[in-house]
Amino acid sequence: MGKTLTEKIISQKLGRDVCAGEIVVCPVDLAFAQDTTGPLTVREFLGSGFKSLADKRRTVLFLDHAAPSPNAQLSADHMLLRSFAHDTGCVISDIGAGVCHQIVAENLARPGDVIVGADSHTVTAGALCSFATGMGSSDVAVAFALGKTWFRVPETIRIEVKNQFPHFVTAKDLILHIIGLIGADGATYKALEFGGKAIDNMSIAGRLTIANMAVEAGAKVGLFSSDQTTEKLLREMGRPEQFRSISPDKDAVYEKTIEIDASTLSPTVARPHTVDNTVLAKDLSGVRIHQVFLGTCTNGRLEDFALAASILRNKKVHPQTRLIVAPASKRVLLQAMDAGYIRIFVEAGGTIIPPGCGACLGLHQGILGDGEACLSTANRNFKGRMGNPNSFVYLASPATAVATAITGVVTDPREVL
């Protein structure tokens, strides 16, 4: 019987054929935590009496959610993580390096890997055909120590995307459209697998955006075949030998297949307070936005900044709207500086914050006031997400975000050109 990407990766990893529905104990190729889940991970690890890591080179702690630390308590958490890394020899990615998921994509994830992270957006590495999933601190502490985890091999929903995207319609609009279609629990416990012409032609940046948000439909993983585009990324990152071509079998068995015609999509926005509360940007015209947030592990990559800069060039941010920009990693920041995008954002009136999670989870660097609305390129718009339960978060693409920054109201990017 043919295999889905999930079944292929797990079967290759275990050296035997596995099917959806099976419970497996599986080796882990990379385990990580970040600074808001890492302290509990480290305490569970130490408290359990574990002495050493299964593989210190493939165990990583990222200081990215509170980077740099806004208060003494989080500074103490950072100290704990730095000291654990010193004592065990695990890898630490300190402040300024960027968001864990971006760094995993740049330097660590390999096609066919099994990855667990104490962060729900660990699914992002599915763009490189890694079976990557978010877990809690206890699960990751055990993966640190034993180098393995358990899970149920998920059934797969195949998303087949044909034709080409219209101008200024992006991967973000596609994934928001999909979540609107199937619901915030439409793929709970399942794998999402993406394919079709529009996906074959899509950049790694676009695939990372989509994989990142697979969890917003409840999915365990969001997987893409490993192809020439994956190979190109690995070559650019100086690790071409890690490329392995992986694609699903033609006769793979899917729970269902959803077909989408990319050419019919339009800029899409998720309204407060759930990600599946989607609507077309043009149908929200007039909704006042006080803050625009461009960045995060969803849309803080060079390609996102290139698109945003092309719209913002020689324009100004609306006087009653703030624009906050957070590159996903140090590499993105440096490339965006070289390309002149950072200058465009600053000259237009934007504020640049360090590579990291920034304002996304309401911890610092862009907390909203009572009654204020933010249009963000991030992945979540739950009540209270950006630090204030009396505020409102809309989600959209980088193009819609900067178009909105220019007009001060939700705007279809095709209207400002």
Add this chain to the structure above:
Amino acid sequence: MLKGKAFKFADNISTDLIVPGRLAHLRSNLPELAKHVLEDADPTFVSRVNAGDFVVGGNNFGLGSSREHAPLVIKMAGVSAILAKSVARIFFRNAINRGLPVLICDTDNINEGDELEIDLANGTVKDITNEITLHFKPIPNAMLAILKEGGLIPYIQKHGDFKLE
């Protein structure tokens, strides 16, 4: 047998409503964090909940973040089980890993304040106030094995490894 009062919540109770990111600085001070559990969904919850009580949600309870602090502080508040129509994947796993039962059943007819009696072995939820009996979906065996030991870390300490296949 578990006994207590029902605290009823809406659909889509996210981890941001349970322990928001704005309180990230309290995650290494769990007793302090527990004073805020679910406050953005119901500011009176913490002051009213008693040991043994139940959190009763609707669809997709616990969606969002992987923060294990969410089920952990619900348990610290005294809650003995969570009932919901459906539960997000990571939250479900985290709750079991913390020894907190999560029971999937139709919660529509359970009301705020109802007295509930739960028989984990028989798979029943008795709403004494409403005089109805509900059946919850059996907890998958692998998770039941972890729950029986009181959570993942005690499970691994006892067995030294995963013995779930």
